[in-house]
Amino acid sequence: MIIDPNITTYIYSIEPEGDPGLxxxxxxxxxxxxxxxxxxxxxxxRVLLRTVHPGKILEIGTGIGYSALFMxxxxxxxxxxxxxNYEPRLxxxxxILEGHANIKLIKADAADVLKELEGPFDFIFLDAAKAQYISxxxxxxxxxxxxxxxxxxxxxxxxxLIRSRYLTPRRQRTIHERMREFIWEMKHSPDFETSLLTVGxxxxxxxRKGA
Numbered sequence: 682m683i684i685d686p687n688i689t690t691y692i693y694s695i696e697p698e699g700d701p702g703l704x705x706x707x708x709x710x711x712x713x714x715x716x717x718x719x720x721x722x723x724x725x726x727r728v729l730l731r732t733v734h735p736g737k738i739l740e741i742g743t744g745i746g747y748s749a750l751f752m753x754x755x756x757x758x759x760x761x762x763x764x765x766n767y768e769p770r771l772x773x774x775x776x777i778l779e780g781h782a783n784i785k786l787i788k789a790d791a792a793d794v795l796k797e798l799e800g801p802f803d804f805i806f807l808d809a810a811k812a813q814y815i816s817x818x819x820x821x822x823x824x825x826x827x828x829x830x831x832x833x834x835x836x837x838x839x840x841x842l843i844r845s846r847y848l849t850p851r852r853q854r855t856i857h858e859r860m861r862e863f864i865w866e867m868k869h870s871p872d873f874e875t876s877l878l879t880v881g882x883x884x885x886x887x888x889r890k891g892a
Contacts, residue, residue, distance in 0.1 A: 692721050699723070700754055706747055706777065715770070717747040718808070718834065719881040726832070729886075730755045733830055735803035738762070741791045741817065742809035745770050746777040749784050752806070759783065762802070764791045764809075792816065800824035807833040812856045815863040822872055825889040831873070836864060837883025 698704075710717045718726070730752060736759060740749055743765035753761060761784045765771050771788050778784050787794055791809055795817060802824050807814060814833060821831060838860065867875040867885050875887040 689721060696720070696724065703747070703751060703754065706745075706750070710745060710747060715745055717744060718751065722834070722881040722884070723751065725880050725884075726752070727755045729830070729832070730804070733804060735759060735830070737802050738804045738806065739798075739800075739802040739824065740764065740806045740808070741795070742807070743770065743774050743786060744808070746774040746784075746786075748806065748808065749778060750781070753781060753784060761785070762787060762798075764789065764794050766790045795820035795824070798824060801826035801829060803828075804830045805832070807831065808835065811835060811838070812859045815859050815866065818863065818866060822889075827889055827891045829889040831867075831885065831887040831889070833863075833867075833885040833887075835882040836860060836877070836885050837879065 707717060707720075709715075734756070738752060738759060738761045740752070740761060740763040743749060743763040746763070749761050749763045753759065763774075763778075763784060764787045765774055766789055771786075774786060778786055792813060798820070800823065803826070805821055805825060807817070807821070809817070814836075825831060838856070864877060864885065867873055867887055868877065872890055873887040874890060875885060878884050878886060
């Protein structure tokens with residue numbers, strides 16, 4: 682938890698009731714320990730999406746389809762392409778996204794798909810394997826047009842990212858190093874204007890500058 686849990690509880694308490702279908706899906710995900718976007722991310726994403734009004738969205742990391750459905754609920758007439766390769770979640774995502782003709786689920790490794798994917802996408806939501814964020818950046822850069830938005834989730838790793846790598850468990854050091862590299866690149870790249878925010882588990886919000 683990056684911010685005081687009492688603040689997060691207060692934020693939850695003042696939110697109006699959400700879509701019953703999405704609430705049921707969130708409850709299911711929590712019961713099965715399937716990660717979905719944090720509750721405090723939802724109002725942030727809703728305002729952002731309704732401000733930008735993207736015509737075409739790319740989501741990297743479908744999970745069981747919760748965030749794709751959430752983004753779809755925020756907008757009208759928006760095409761969403763979402764990528765997932767983890768088989769157990771894919772089976773669930775297929776069922777959950779069935780009937781949503783504007784949401785295309787690509788069942789493959791994002792690292793492979795991104796190289797072949799044709800853009801542009803007005804909005805990219807990056808919520809995949811955290812160690813892969815930096816390696817996906819060249820294709821994300823190619824797929825985003827000038828003025829396009831990148832939103833990358835879970836970049837502060839519950840605050841673990843600010844700790845020394847030597848205090849990080851050995852099995853997590855690769856993620857720690859690559860995520861720090863990703864954040865540094867996003868903050869210093871001449872191609873992006875970037876803000877690092879403590880919403881949820883930490884997000885990178887970037888706009889693509891001109892070529």
